[in-house]
Amino acid sequence: MEDILKNPRNYKINEGFRYVEDNLYCEGIRVCDLLDSEVSGQTITSPVYVYSKRQLETNINNYKTAIQKSGRNMQLNYAVKANMNPSILKLMKKHGVFLTLVSGSELHLALTLGFEPGTLVLNGNGKLDWEVDLACKCGVLINVDSLFNLRQIIRVCQAGGYVAHVLFRINPDIDPDVHSYLSTGQSGCKFGITNEELDSVIQMAWESERIRVLGLHCHIGSTVHDVENFRKSTRILVDLFEKLRNRFRDMKILNLGGGLAVPYKEQILVPEKIKHELHVEFDSCVEPNKLKLYEDLINNRVTLPTFLSTLQTYPGGETTVSKLRQQLHKEMLAPKPDDLVNSVCDILPPHTIAILEPGRSMVVNSAILLSRVLGTKISTQKNYIVIDGSMTEVIRPCLYGAYHHIELAEPSQVKACNQSALDWDIVGPVCESADFLGKGRKMVTPHEGCGIAVFDTGAYCSSMSSNYNMRVRPAELLVDGDKVEIIRKCETFENMMNCYNV
Numbered sequence: 374m375e376d377i378l379k380n381p382r383n384y385k386i387n388e389g390f391r392y393v394e395d396n397l398y399c400e401g402i403r404v405c406d407l408l409d410s411e412v413s414g415q416t417i418t419s420p421v422y423v424y425s426k427r428q429l430e431t432n433i434n435n436y437k438t439a440i441q442k443s444g445r446n447m448q449l450n451y452a453v454k455a456n457m458n459p460s461i462l463k464l465m466k467k468h469g470v471f472l473t474l475v476s477g478s479e480l481h482l483a484l485t486l487g488f489e490p491g492t493l494v495l496n497g498n499g500k501l502d503w504e505v506d507l508a509c510k511c512g513v514l515i516n517v518d519s520l521f522n523l524r525q526i527i528r529v530c531q532a533g534g535y536v537a538h539v540l541f542r543i544n545p546d547i548d549p550d551v552h553s554y555l556s557t558g559q560s561g562c563k564f565g566i567t568n569e570e571l572d573s574v575i576q577m578a579w580e581s582e583r584i585r586v587l588g589l590h591c592h593i594g595s596t597v598h599d600v601e602n603f604r605k606s607t608r609i610l611v612d613l614f615e616k617l618r619n620r621f622r623d624m625k626i627l628n629l630g631g632g633l634a635v636p637y638k639e640q641i642l643v644p645e646k647i648k649h650e651l652h653v654e655f656d657s658c659v660e661p662n663k664l665k666l667y668e669d670l671i672n673n674r675v676t677l678p679t680f681l682s683t684l685q686t687y688p689g690g691e692t693t694v695s696k697l698r699q700q701l702h703k704e705m706l707a708p709k710p711d712d713l714v715n716s717v718c719d720i721l722p723p724h725t726i727a728i729l730e731p732g733r734s735m736v737v738n739s740a741i742l743l744s745r746v747l748g749t750k751i752s753t754q755k756n757y758i759v760i761d762g763s764m765t766e767v768i769r770p771c772l773y774g775a776y777h778h779i780e781l782a783e784p785s786q787v788k789a790c791n792q793s794a795l796d797w798d799i800v801g802p803v804c805e806s807a808d809f810l811g812k813g814r815k816m817v818t819p820h821e822g823c824g825i826a827v828f829d830t831g832a833y834c835s836s837m838s839s840n841y842n843m844r845v846r847p848a849e850l851l852v853d854g855d856k857v858e859i860i861r862k863c864e865t866f867e868n869m870m871n872c873y874n875v
Protein backbone atom coordinates (compact mmCIF):
# COMPACT_ATOMS: atom_id res chain seq x y z
CA MET A 374 0.00 0.00 0.00
CA GLU A 375 2.91 2.34 0.71
CA ASP A 376 3.68 2.12 -2.99
CA ILE A 377 0.27 3.35 -3.99
CA LEU A 378 0.72 6.44 -1.86
CA LYS A 379 4.22 7.16 -3.09
CA ASN A 380 3.72 6.45 -6.76
CA PRO A 381 1.03 8.10 -8.83
CA ARG A 382 -0.86 5.65 -11.02
CA ASN A 383 0.55 5.56 -14.54
CA TYR A 384 -0.70 2.60 -16.46
CA LYS A 385 -2.94 1.42 -19.20
CA ILE A 386 -6.04 -0.52 -18.16
CA ASN A 387 -7.30 -1.42 -21.62
CA GLU A 388 -7.69 0.21 -25.04
CA GLY A 389 -10.20 2.67 -23.59
CA PHE A 390 -8.96 3.59 -20.13
CA ARG A 391 -5.60 4.55 -18.66
CA TYR A 392 -4.14 6.40 -15.70
CA VAL A 393 -1.76 9.29 -16.28
CA GLU A 394 -0.28 10.69 -13.06
CA ASP A 395 -3.30 9.54 -11.03
CA ASN A 396 -5.77 11.02 -13.52
CA LEU A 397 -8.10 8.57 -15.23
CA TYR A 398 -8.45 9.06 -18.98
CA CYS A 399 -11.05 7.61 -21.31
CA GLU A 400 -9.23 7.64 -24.66
CA GLY A 401 -8.17 11.30 -25.10
CA ILE A 402 -10.28 12.75 -22.31
CA ARG A 403 -9.52 13.23 -18.61
CA VAL A 404 -12.79 11.85 -17.29
CA CYS A 405 -13.12 14.33 -14.41
CA ASP A 406 -13.10 17.15 -16.98
CA LEU A 407 -16.44 15.80 -18.18
CA LEU A 408 -18.23 16.54 -14.89
CA ASP A 409 -20.13 19.84 -15.02
CA SER A 410 -18.93 20.38 -18.60
CA GLU A 411 -21.26 21.20 -21.48
CA VAL A 412 -21.75 18.52 -24.13
CA SER A 413 -24.09 19.38 -27.03
CA GLY A 414 -25.67 22.13 -24.94
CA GLN A 415 -26.29 19.88 -21.93
CA THR A 416 -24.55 20.06 -18.58
CA ILE A 417 -23.08 16.70 -17.57
CA THR A 418 -23.93 15.89 -13.97
CA SER A 419 -22.58 13.16 -11.72
CA PRO A 420 -23.01 10.20 -11.76
CA VAL A 421 -22.59 9.42 -15.44
CA TYR A 422 -21.66 6.31 -17.43
CA VAL A 423 -18.66 6.91 -19.69
CA TYR A 424 -18.07 4.46 -22.59
CA SER A 425 -15.00 4.05 -24.79
CA LYS A 426 -15.76 3.41 -28.45
CA ARG A 427 -12.27 2.02 -28.99
CA GLN A 428 -12.71 -0.63 -26.30
CA LEU A 429 -16.14 -1.61 -27.67
CA GLU A 430 -14.62 -2.09 -31.11
CA THR A 431 -11.70 -4.04 -29.64
CA ASN A 432 -14.13 -6.44 -27.95
CA ILE A 433 -16.11 -6.93 -31.16
CA ASN A 434 -12.91 -7.52 -33.13
CA ASN A 435 -11.61 -10.06 -30.62
CA TYR A 436 -14.69 -12.20 -31.22
CA LYS A 437 -14.62 -11.72 -34.97
CA THR A 438 -10.93 -12.61 -35.19
CA ALA A 439 -11.40 -15.71 -33.02
CA ILE A 440 -14.23 -16.88 -35.30
CA GLN A 441 -12.25 -16.16 -38.45
CA LYS A 442 -9.21 -18.06 -37.16
CA SER A 443 -11.36 -21.10 -36.35
CA GLY A 444 -12.42 -21.42 -39.99
CA ARG A 445 -15.88 -22.55 -38.81
CA ASN A 446 -19.21 -21.17 -39.87
CA MET A 447 -20.08 -19.17 -36.76
CA GLN A 448 -22.51 -16.33 -36.28
CA LEU A 449 -22.02 -13.71 -33.58
CA ASN A 450 -25.24 -12.62 -31.82
CA TYR A 451 -24.76 -10.01 -29.11
CA ALA A 452 -27.16 -10.58 -26.18
CA VAL A 453 -28.91 -7.23 -25.99
CA LYS A 454 -30.01 -7.49 -22.37
CA ALA A 455 -26.44 -6.77 -21.22
CA ASN A 456 -26.78 -3.25 -22.61
CA MET A 457 -29.50 -2.09 -24.99
CA ASN A 458 -28.25 1.42 -25.71
CA PRO A 459 -29.22 1.97 -29.38
CA SER A 460 -25.87 3.67 -30.12
CA ILE A 461 -24.09 0.51 -28.97
CA LEU A 462 -26.44 -1.67 -31.02
CA LYS A 463 -25.77 0.49 -34.09
CA LEU A 464 -22.05 0.03 -33.57
CA MET A 465 -22.61 -3.74 -33.39
CA LYS A 466 -24.61 -3.60 -36.61
CA LYS A 467 -21.92 -1.60 -38.36
CA HIS A 468 -19.44 -4.37 -37.51
CA GLY A 469 -21.69 -7.18 -38.75
CA VAL A 470 -22.82 -8.42 -35.32
CA PHE A 471 -26.37 -9.84 -34.98
CA LEU A 472 -28.57 -9.90 -31.87
CA THR A 473 -30.10 -12.27 -29.33
CA LEU A 474 -33.24 -10.84 -27.70
CA VAL A 475 -35.25 -11.67 -24.60
CA SER A 476 -38.36 -9.52 -25.05
CA GLY A 477 -40.68 -8.07 -27.66
CA SER A 478 -39.41 -4.57 -26.92
CA GLU A 479 -35.83 -5.64 -27.57
CA LEU A 480 -37.09 -7.16 -30.82
CA HIS A 481 -38.94 -3.98 -31.68
CA LEU A 482 -35.77 -1.96 -31.13
CA ALA A 483 -33.71 -4.35 -33.26
CA LEU A 484 -36.20 -4.06 -36.13
CA THR A 485 -36.31 -0.26 -35.76
CA LEU A 486 -32.52 -0.17 -36.08
CA GLY A 487 -32.73 -2.16 -39.31
CA PHE A 488 -31.37 -5.54 -38.19
CA GLU A 489 -32.25 -8.34 -40.64
CA PRO A 490 -35.01 -10.39 -38.86
CA GLY A 491 -33.59 -13.71 -40.06
CA THR A 492 -30.36 -13.04 -38.11
CA LEU A 493 -32.15 -12.44 -34.79
CA VAL A 494 -32.92 -14.93 -32.03
CA LEU A 495 -35.78 -14.50 -29.53
CA ASN A 496 -35.28 -16.29 -26.27
CA GLY A 497 -37.29 -16.51 -23.05
CA ASN A 498 -39.05 -18.85 -20.65
CA GLY A 499 -42.24 -16.79 -20.59
CA LYS A 500 -43.02 -15.14 -23.90
CA LEU A 501 -46.15 -13.03 -24.44
CA ASP A 502 -48.45 -13.70 -27.40
CA TRP A 503 -47.67 -10.38 -29.08
CA GLU A 504 -43.93 -11.08 -28.74
CA VAL A 505 -44.31 -14.49 -30.38
CA ASP A 506 -46.56 -12.96 -33.05
CA LEU A 507 -44.03 -10.25 -33.94
CA ALA A 508 -41.18 -12.78 -34.08
CA CYS A 509 -43.09 -15.28 -36.25
CA LYS A 510 -44.41 -12.61 -38.58
CA CYS A 511 -40.87 -11.34 -39.29
CA GLY A 512 -39.11 -14.71 -39.45
CA VAL A 513 -37.06 -14.28 -36.27
CA LEU A 514 -35.63 -17.51 -34.82
CA ILE A 515 -37.41 -18.53 -31.63
CA ASN A 516 -35.91 -20.66 -28.88
CA VAL A 517 -38.65 -23.04 -27.72
CA ASP A 518 -38.39 -23.17 -23.94
CA SER A 519 -41.17 -25.59 -22.93
CA LEU A 520 -44.14 -27.59 -24.10
CA PHE A 521 -46.50 -24.73 -23.29
CA ASN A 522 -44.26 -22.34 -25.25
CA LEU A 523 -44.47 -24.63 -28.31
CA ARG A 524 -48.27 -24.84 -27.97
CA GLN A 525 -48.36 -21.04 -27.80
CA ILE A 526 -46.18 -20.68 -30.91
CA ILE A 527 -48.38 -23.07 -32.88
CA ARG A 528 -51.55 -21.26 -31.78
CA VAL A 529 -50.15 -17.82 -32.68
CA CYS A 530 -48.90 -19.10 -36.06
CA GLN A 531 -52.28 -20.64 -36.87
CA ALA A 532 -54.04 -17.37 -36.10
CA GLY A 533 -51.57 -15.32 -38.14
CA GLY A 534 -50.95 -17.82 -40.93
CA TYR A 535 -47.20 -18.05 -40.27
CA VAL A 536 -44.63 -20.81 -40.04
CA ALA A 537 -42.28 -20.37 -37.07
CA HIS A 538 -38.53 -20.94 -37.30
CA VAL A 539 -37.51 -22.54 -34.04
CA LEU A 540 -34.66 -24.00 -32.05
CA PHE A 541 -35.29 -26.35 -29.12
CA ARG A 542 -33.73 -25.01 -25.93
CA ILE A 543 -32.29 -28.05 -24.24
CA ASN A 544 -31.41 -28.26 -20.57
CA PRO A 545 -28.01 -30.01 -20.62
CA ASP A 546 -27.91 -30.29 -16.80
CA ILE A 547 -24.47 -28.76 -16.45
CA ASP A 548 -23.21 -26.95 -13.40
CA PRO A 549 -21.35 -23.98 -14.87
CA ASP A 550 -19.76 -23.18 -11.48
CA VAL A 551 -21.12 -19.63 -11.29
CA HIS A 552 -23.32 -17.66 -8.86
CA SER A 553 -26.62 -19.58 -8.54
CA TYR A 554 -28.57 -16.62 -9.95
CA LEU A 555 -26.50 -16.89 -13.14
CA SER A 556 -26.81 -20.62 -13.69
CA THR A 557 -29.36 -21.39 -16.41
CA GLY A 558 -28.69 -24.91 -17.67
CA GLN A 559 -28.97 -27.20 -14.67
CA SER A 560 -31.87 -29.55 -14.17
CA GLY A 561 -34.41 -27.91 -11.91
CA CYS A 562 -33.76 -24.36 -13.15
CA LYS A 563 -36.59 -22.46 -14.80
CA PHE A 564 -35.07 -22.38 -18.29
CA GLY A 565 -35.14 -24.86 -21.13
CA ILE A 566 -37.18 -27.92 -22.11
CA THR A 567 -37.12 -30.44 -19.28
CA ASN A 568 -36.13 -34.03 -19.99
CA GLU A 569 -39.66 -35.02 -19.01
CA GLU A 570 -41.15 -32.83 -21.76
CA LEU A 571 -38.56 -33.31 -24.49
CA ASP A 572 -40.24 -36.24 -26.28
CA SER A 573 -43.62 -34.50 -26.34
CA VAL A 574 -42.02 -31.31 -27.68
CA ILE A 575 -40.29 -33.23 -30.46
CA GLN A 576 -43.52 -35.06 -31.32
CA MET A 577 -45.69 -31.94 -31.31
CA ALA A 578 -43.20 -30.02 -33.48
CA TRP A 579 -42.97 -32.95 -35.86
CA GLU A 580 -46.74 -33.09 -36.26
CA SER A 581 -47.30 -29.37 -36.74
CA GLU A 582 -47.14 -27.79 -40.17
CA ARG A 583 -46.63 -24.45 -38.41
CA ILE A 584 -43.21 -25.36 -37.04
CA ARG A 585 -39.91 -25.53 -38.89
CA VAL A 586 -37.17 -26.82 -36.62
CA LEU A 587 -33.84 -25.28 -37.58
CA GLY A 588 -31.68 -26.49 -34.72
CA LEU A 589 -30.94 -26.65 -31.04
CA HIS A 590 -30.02 -24.21 -28.31
CA CYS A 591 -28.65 -24.35 -24.81
CA HIS A 592 -27.48 -21.67 -22.44
CA ILE A 593 -25.60 -22.85 -19.37
CA GLY A 594 -25.18 -19.55 -17.58
CA SER A 595 -23.31 -16.32 -17.28
CA THR A 596 -19.73 -15.55 -16.13
CA VAL A 597 -18.49 -19.02 -17.10
CA HIS A 598 -14.77 -19.33 -16.31
CA ASP A 599 -14.11 -22.88 -17.33
CA VAL A 600 -14.69 -23.21 -21.08
CA GLU A 601 -14.62 -26.99 -20.59
CA ASN A 602 -18.25 -26.53 -19.47
CA PHE A 603 -19.12 -25.03 -22.87
CA ARG A 604 -17.53 -28.04 -24.50
CA LYS A 605 -19.53 -30.42 -22.32
CA SER A 606 -22.85 -28.74 -23.07
CA THR A 607 -22.00 -28.50 -26.79
CA ARG A 608 -21.28 -32.24 -26.85
CA ILE A 609 -24.72 -32.94 -25.40
CA LEU A 610 -26.26 -30.62 -27.98
CA VAL A 611 -24.33 -32.25 -30.82
CA ASP A 612 -25.39 -35.76 -29.74
CA LEU A 613 -29.05 -34.80 -29.79
CA PHE A 614 -28.55 -32.93 -33.06
CA GLU A 615 -27.24 -36.09 -34.73
CA LYS A 616 -30.20 -38.07 -33.38
CA LEU A 617 -32.83 -35.62 -34.62
CA ARG A 618 -31.27 -34.70 -37.91
CA ASN A 619 -33.00 -37.39 -39.95
CA ARG A 620 -36.35 -36.31 -38.62
CA PHE A 621 -35.99 -32.57 -38.98
CA ARG A 622 -34.24 -32.16 -42.33
CA ASP A 623 -33.85 -28.37 -42.02
CA MET A 624 -31.75 -28.58 -38.88
CA LYS A 625 -28.46 -26.75 -39.30
CA ILE A 626 -28.09 -24.41 -36.30
CA LEU A 627 -26.41 -25.00 -32.96
CA ASN A 628 -27.00 -21.99 -30.75
CA LEU A 629 -24.35 -22.11 -28.05
CA GLY A 630 -25.46 -19.83 -25.24
CA GLY A 631 -23.44 -19.30 -22.14
CA GLY A 632 -21.70 -16.07 -21.35
CA LEU A 633 -17.98 -15.86 -20.93
CA ALA A 634 -16.63 -14.67 -17.60
CA VAL A 635 -14.91 -11.33 -17.58
CA PRO A 636 -11.99 -10.29 -15.39
CA TYR A 637 -13.70 -7.94 -12.96
CA LYS A 638 -10.35 -7.68 -11.13
CA GLU A 639 -8.37 -6.95 -14.27
CA GLN A 640 -7.41 -3.43 -13.20
CA ILE A 641 -5.65 -4.55 -10.11
CA LEU A 642 -1.94 -4.19 -9.73
CA VAL A 643 0.31 -7.13 -9.05
CA PRO A 644 -0.21 -8.25 -5.43
CA GLU A 645 2.74 -7.40 -3.10
CA LYS A 646 3.22 -11.06 -2.20
CA ILE A 647 3.80 -11.93 -5.84
CA LYS A 648 6.16 -9.01 -6.33
CA HIS A 649 8.31 -10.43 -3.54
CA GLU A 650 8.36 -13.85 -5.17
CA LEU A 651 9.40 -12.34 -8.48
CA HIS A 652 12.25 -10.48 -6.84
CA VAL A 653 14.52 -13.55 -7.01
CA GLU A 654 13.85 -14.21 -10.68
CA PHE A 655 14.49 -10.64 -11.72
CA ASP A 656 17.58 -10.21 -9.51
CA SER A 657 19.69 -12.31 -11.84
CA CYS A 658 18.17 -10.82 -14.97
CA VAL A 659 20.32 -8.83 -17.41
CA GLU A 660 17.82 -8.44 -20.26
CA PRO A 661 17.04 -4.68 -20.47
CA ASN A 662 13.37 -5.02 -21.55
CA LYS A 663 12.67 -7.48 -18.80
CA LEU A 664 14.38 -5.23 -16.25
CA LYS A 665 12.30 -2.30 -17.42
CA LEU A 666 9.16 -4.40 -16.95
CA TYR A 667 10.28 -5.25 -13.44
CA GLU A 668 10.86 -1.57 -12.69
CA ASP A 669 7.31 -0.82 -13.92
CA LEU A 670 6.03 -3.59 -11.70
CA ILE A 671 7.74 -2.26 -8.59
CA ASN A 672 6.54 1.27 -9.32
CA ASN A 673 2.93 0.23 -10.00
CA ARG A 674 3.09 1.33 -13.59
CA VAL A 675 1.62 -1.86 -15.01
CA THR A 676 -1.59 -3.78 -14.31
CA LEU A 677 -1.50 -7.48 -13.64
CA PRO A 678 -2.81 -8.67 -17.04
CA THR A 679 -0.42 -6.41 -18.96
CA PHE A 680 2.45 -7.58 -16.77
CA LEU A 681 1.67 -11.24 -17.41
CA SER A 682 1.18 -10.89 -21.15
CA THR A 683 4.42 -8.91 -21.51
CA LEU A 684 6.44 -11.25 -19.32
CA GLN A 685 5.21 -14.16 -21.40
CA THR A 686 6.99 -12.79 -24.47
CA TYR A 687 10.45 -12.84 -22.83
CA PRO A 688 12.70 -15.92 -22.69
CA GLY A 689 11.73 -18.11 -19.74
CA GLY A 690 8.66 -15.96 -19.10
CA GLU A 691 6.14 -18.66 -20.03
CA THR A 692 7.12 -20.87 -17.10
CA THR A 693 6.94 -18.04 -14.59
CA VAL A 694 3.56 -16.91 -15.92
CA SER A 695 1.99 -20.36 -15.77
CA LYS A 696 3.27 -20.72 -12.18
CA LEU A 697 1.79 -17.33 -11.25
CA ARG A 698 -1.56 -18.08 -12.89
CA GLN A 699 -2.09 -20.95 -10.49
CA GLN A 700 -1.84 -18.61 -7.52
CA LEU A 701 -4.04 -15.86 -8.85
CA HIS A 702 -7.74 -15.46 -8.17
CA LYS A 703 -9.81 -16.41 -11.20
CA GLU A 704 -11.42 -12.97 -11.36
CA MET A 705 -8.01 -11.52 -12.14
CA LEU A 706 -7.86 -13.64 -15.26
CA ALA A 707 -10.62 -14.78 -17.56
CA PRO A 708 -11.07 -16.85 -20.69
CA LYS A 709 -10.85 -14.99 -24.00
CA PRO A 710 -13.11 -15.28 -27.08
CA ASP A 711 -10.37 -17.51 -28.55
CA ASP A 712 -10.75 -19.93 -25.65
CA LEU A 713 -14.52 -20.08 -26.13
CA VAL A 714 -14.29 -20.69 -29.88
CA ASN A 715 -11.47 -23.22 -29.57
CA SER A 716 -13.28 -25.16 -26.86
CA VAL A 717 -16.02 -26.21 -29.31
CA CYS A 718 -14.83 -25.84 -32.89
CA ASP A 719 -13.53 -29.41 -33.30
CA ILE A 720 -16.78 -31.05 -32.14
CA LEU A 721 -19.21 -29.13 -34.35
CA PRO A 722 -20.65 -31.36 -37.08
CA PRO A 723 -19.86 -30.30 -40.68
CA HIS A 724 -22.33 -28.05 -42.51
CA THR A 725 -23.73 -26.57 -39.32
CA ILE A 726 -23.89 -22.97 -38.28
CA ALA A 727 -22.91 -22.26 -34.68
CA ILE A 728 -24.35 -19.15 -33.06
CA LEU A 729 -22.30 -17.59 -30.26
CA GLU A 730 -24.24 -15.17 -28.10
CA PRO A 731 -21.98 -13.24 -25.74
CA GLY A 732 -23.44 -10.28 -23.91
CA ARG A 733 -21.33 -9.19 -20.97
CA SER A 734 -17.91 -9.89 -22.45
CA MET A 735 -18.60 -7.64 -25.44
CA VAL A 736 -19.43 -4.52 -23.46
CA VAL A 737 -18.44 -4.82 -19.81
CA ASN A 738 -14.99 -3.23 -19.82
CA SER A 739 -15.98 -0.45 -22.21
CA ALA A 740 -17.52 1.71 -19.48
CA ILE A 741 -17.11 3.20 -16.03
CA LEU A 742 -19.65 4.83 -13.77
CA LEU A 743 -18.07 8.17 -12.92
CA SER A 744 -19.26 9.61 -9.60
CA ARG A 745 -18.26 12.23 -7.09
CA VAL A 746 -17.38 11.71 -3.47
CA LEU A 747 -20.00 13.37 -1.24
CA GLY A 748 -17.98 12.85 1.93
CA THR A 749 -16.23 10.38 4.19
CA LYS A 750 -17.19 8.95 7.56
CA ILE A 751 -14.68 7.42 9.94
CA SER A 752 -15.37 5.15 12.89
CA THR A 753 -13.58 2.42 14.79
CA GLN A 754 -15.68 -0.29 13.10
CA LYS A 755 -15.94 1.01 9.56
CA ASN A 756 -14.90 3.81 7.27
CA TYR A 757 -17.27 4.97 4.59
CA ILE A 758 -16.80 6.86 1.36
CA VAL A 759 -20.27 8.13 0.40
CA ILE A 760 -20.58 8.82 -3.33
CA ASP A 761 -23.42 10.10 -5.50
CA GLY A 762 -23.55 6.86 -7.52
CA SER A 763 -25.46 3.97 -5.95
CA MET A 764 -27.16 0.60 -6.29
CA THR A 765 -29.65 2.21 -8.68
CA GLU A 766 -26.85 2.51 -11.27
CA VAL A 767 -24.73 -0.52 -10.28
CA ILE A 768 -26.91 -3.14 -8.64
CA ARG A 769 -24.59 -6.10 -9.16
CA PRO A 770 -22.71 -5.86 -5.83
CA CYS A 771 -26.00 -5.83 -3.92
CA LEU A 772 -27.73 -8.44 -6.12
CA TYR A 773 -24.95 -10.99 -6.62
CA GLY A 774 -22.27 -9.89 -4.16
CA ALA A 775 -20.34 -9.03 -7.33
CA TYR A 776 -16.97 -7.28 -7.34
CA HIS A 777 -16.53 -4.03 -9.23
CA HIS A 778 -13.15 -2.37 -9.11
CA ILE A 779 -13.27 1.18 -7.69
CA GLU A 780 -10.55 3.84 -7.78
CA LEU A 781 -10.30 7.58 -7.42
CA ALA A 782 -10.42 9.13 -10.87
CA GLU A 783 -8.19 12.07 -9.91
CA PRO A 784 -5.54 12.80 -7.25
CA SER A 785 -6.88 13.33 -3.74
CA GLN A 786 -6.38 16.85 -2.46
CA VAL A 787 -6.39 15.72 1.15
CA LYS A 788 -2.91 16.59 2.40
CA ALA A 789 -0.90 13.44 2.08
CA CYS A 790 1.89 14.27 4.59
CA ASN A 791 1.05 11.43 6.93
CA GLN A 792 -1.96 10.00 5.23
CA SER A 793 -1.98 6.26 4.85
CA ALA A 794 -4.45 4.14 2.92
CA LEU A 795 -7.48 3.02 4.92
CA ASP A 796 -10.05 0.29 4.38
CA TRP A 797 -13.25 1.82 3.05
CA ASP A 798 -16.75 0.71 2.21
CA ILE A 799 -17.91 2.67 -0.82
CA VAL A 800 -21.63 3.36 -0.50
CA GLY A 801 -24.33 5.41 -2.21
CA PRO A 802 -27.07 7.69 -0.86
CA VAL A 803 -29.96 5.22 -1.28
CA CYS A 804 -31.93 4.43 1.89
CA GLU A 805 -31.01 0.77 2.05
CA SER A 806 -28.07 -0.93 3.73
CA ALA A 807 -27.72 -3.08 0.61
CA ASP A 808 -26.66 0.10 -1.19
CA PHE A 809 -22.94 -0.53 -1.44
CA LEU A 810 -20.64 -0.61 -4.43
CA GLY A 811 -17.56 -2.05 -2.80
CA LYS A 812 -16.45 -3.18 0.63
CA GLY A 813 -13.09 -3.09 2.39
CA ARG A 814 -11.23 -1.27 -0.37
CA LYS A 815 -7.79 0.20 0.36
CA MET A 816 -7.69 3.83 -0.70
CA VAL A 817 -6.30 7.18 0.40
CA THR A 818 -8.83 9.63 1.85
CA PRO A 819 -10.51 11.53 -0.99
CA HIS A 820 -11.56 15.18 -0.79
CA GLU A 821 -15.24 16.08 -1.05
CA GLY A 822 -16.18 16.32 -4.72
CA CYS A 823 -13.31 14.04 -5.79
CA GLY A 824 -14.07 12.02 -8.94
CA ILE A 825 -14.31 8.28 -8.36
CA ALA A 826 -14.72 5.51 -10.94
CA VAL A 827 -16.61 2.23 -10.67
CA PHE A 828 -15.10 0.05 -13.41
CA ASP A 829 -16.61 -2.55 -15.73
CA THR A 830 -20.09 -1.05 -15.78
CA GLY A 831 -20.75 -1.61 -19.49
CA ALA A 832 -22.89 -4.72 -18.88
CA TYR A 833 -25.87 -5.23 -16.58
CA CYS A 834 -25.52 -1.78 -14.99
CA SER A 835 -27.38 0.75 -17.10
CA SER A 836 -29.71 -2.03 -18.29
CA MET A 837 -30.52 -2.97 -14.68
CA SER A 838 -30.73 0.60 -13.37
CA SER A 839 -33.83 1.86 -11.61
CA ASN A 840 -35.61 4.94 -10.28
CA TYR A 841 -35.63 3.66 -6.69
CA ASN A 842 -35.68 6.56 -4.23
CA MET A 843 -36.89 8.63 -7.21
CA ARG A 844 -33.36 8.86 -8.52
CA VAL A 845 -33.13 9.86 -12.17
CA ARG A 846 -31.20 7.44 -14.37
CA PRO A 847 -27.88 9.01 -15.42
CA ALA A 848 -26.66 10.14 -18.81
CA GLU A 849 -24.43 7.90 -20.90
CA LEU A 850 -21.49 9.33 -22.84
CA LEU A 851 -19.56 7.74 -25.68
CA VAL A 852 -15.96 8.86 -26.02
CA ASP A 853 -14.25 8.52 -29.38
CA GLY A 854 -10.68 9.84 -29.23
CA ASP A 855 -11.13 13.38 -27.89
CA LYS A 856 -14.77 13.65 -28.98
CA VAL A 857 -17.73 13.06 -26.64
CA GLU A 858 -21.29 12.24 -27.60
CA ILE A 859 -24.34 11.92 -25.33
CA ILE A 860 -25.81 8.51 -26.16
CA ARG A 861 -28.43 8.71 -23.45
CA LYS A 862 -29.73 11.89 -21.89
CA CYS A 863 -29.98 12.11 -18.13
CA GLU A 864 -33.57 11.46 -17.08
CA THR A 865 -35.53 14.37 -15.63
CA PHE A 866 -38.10 14.65 -12.87
CA GLU A 867 -40.69 15.19 -15.62
CA ASN A 868 -39.67 11.97 -17.45
CA MET A 869 -40.09 10.09 -14.20
CA MET A 870 -43.55 11.53 -13.50
CA ASN A 871 -44.83 10.93 -17.03
CA CYS A 872 -46.83 7.83 -16.16
CA TYR A 873 -48.50 9.20 -13.04
CA ASN A 874 -51.51 11.41 -12.35
CA VAL A 875 -50.27 14.35 -10.31
Ligand SMILES: *Cc1c(COP(=O)(O)O)cnc(C)c1O
Nearest residue numbers: 452496595630632730731732733
Ligand atom coordinates in the same frame (compact mmCIF):
# COMPACT_ATOMS: atom_id res chain seq x y z
C1 LIG B 1 -28.09 -13.32 -21.38
C2 LIG B 1 -27.95 -14.29 -22.43
C3 LIG B 1 -26.69 -14.50 -23.02
C4 LIG B 1 -25.44 -13.73 -22.68
O1 LIG B 1 -24.96 -13.89 -21.39
P1 LIG B 1 -23.70 -13.02 -20.93
O2 LIG B 1 -23.32 -13.58 -19.64
O3 LIG B 1 -24.12 -11.60 -20.84
O4 LIG B 1 -22.63 -13.19 -21.96
C5 LIG B 1 -26.61 -15.42 -24.03
N1 LIG B 1 -27.70 -16.13 -24.43
C6 LIG B 1 -28.91 -15.95 -23.89
C7 LIG B 1 -30.05 -16.74 -24.39
C8 LIG B 1 -29.08 -15.03 -22.87
O5 LIG B 1 -30.30 -14.86 -22.33
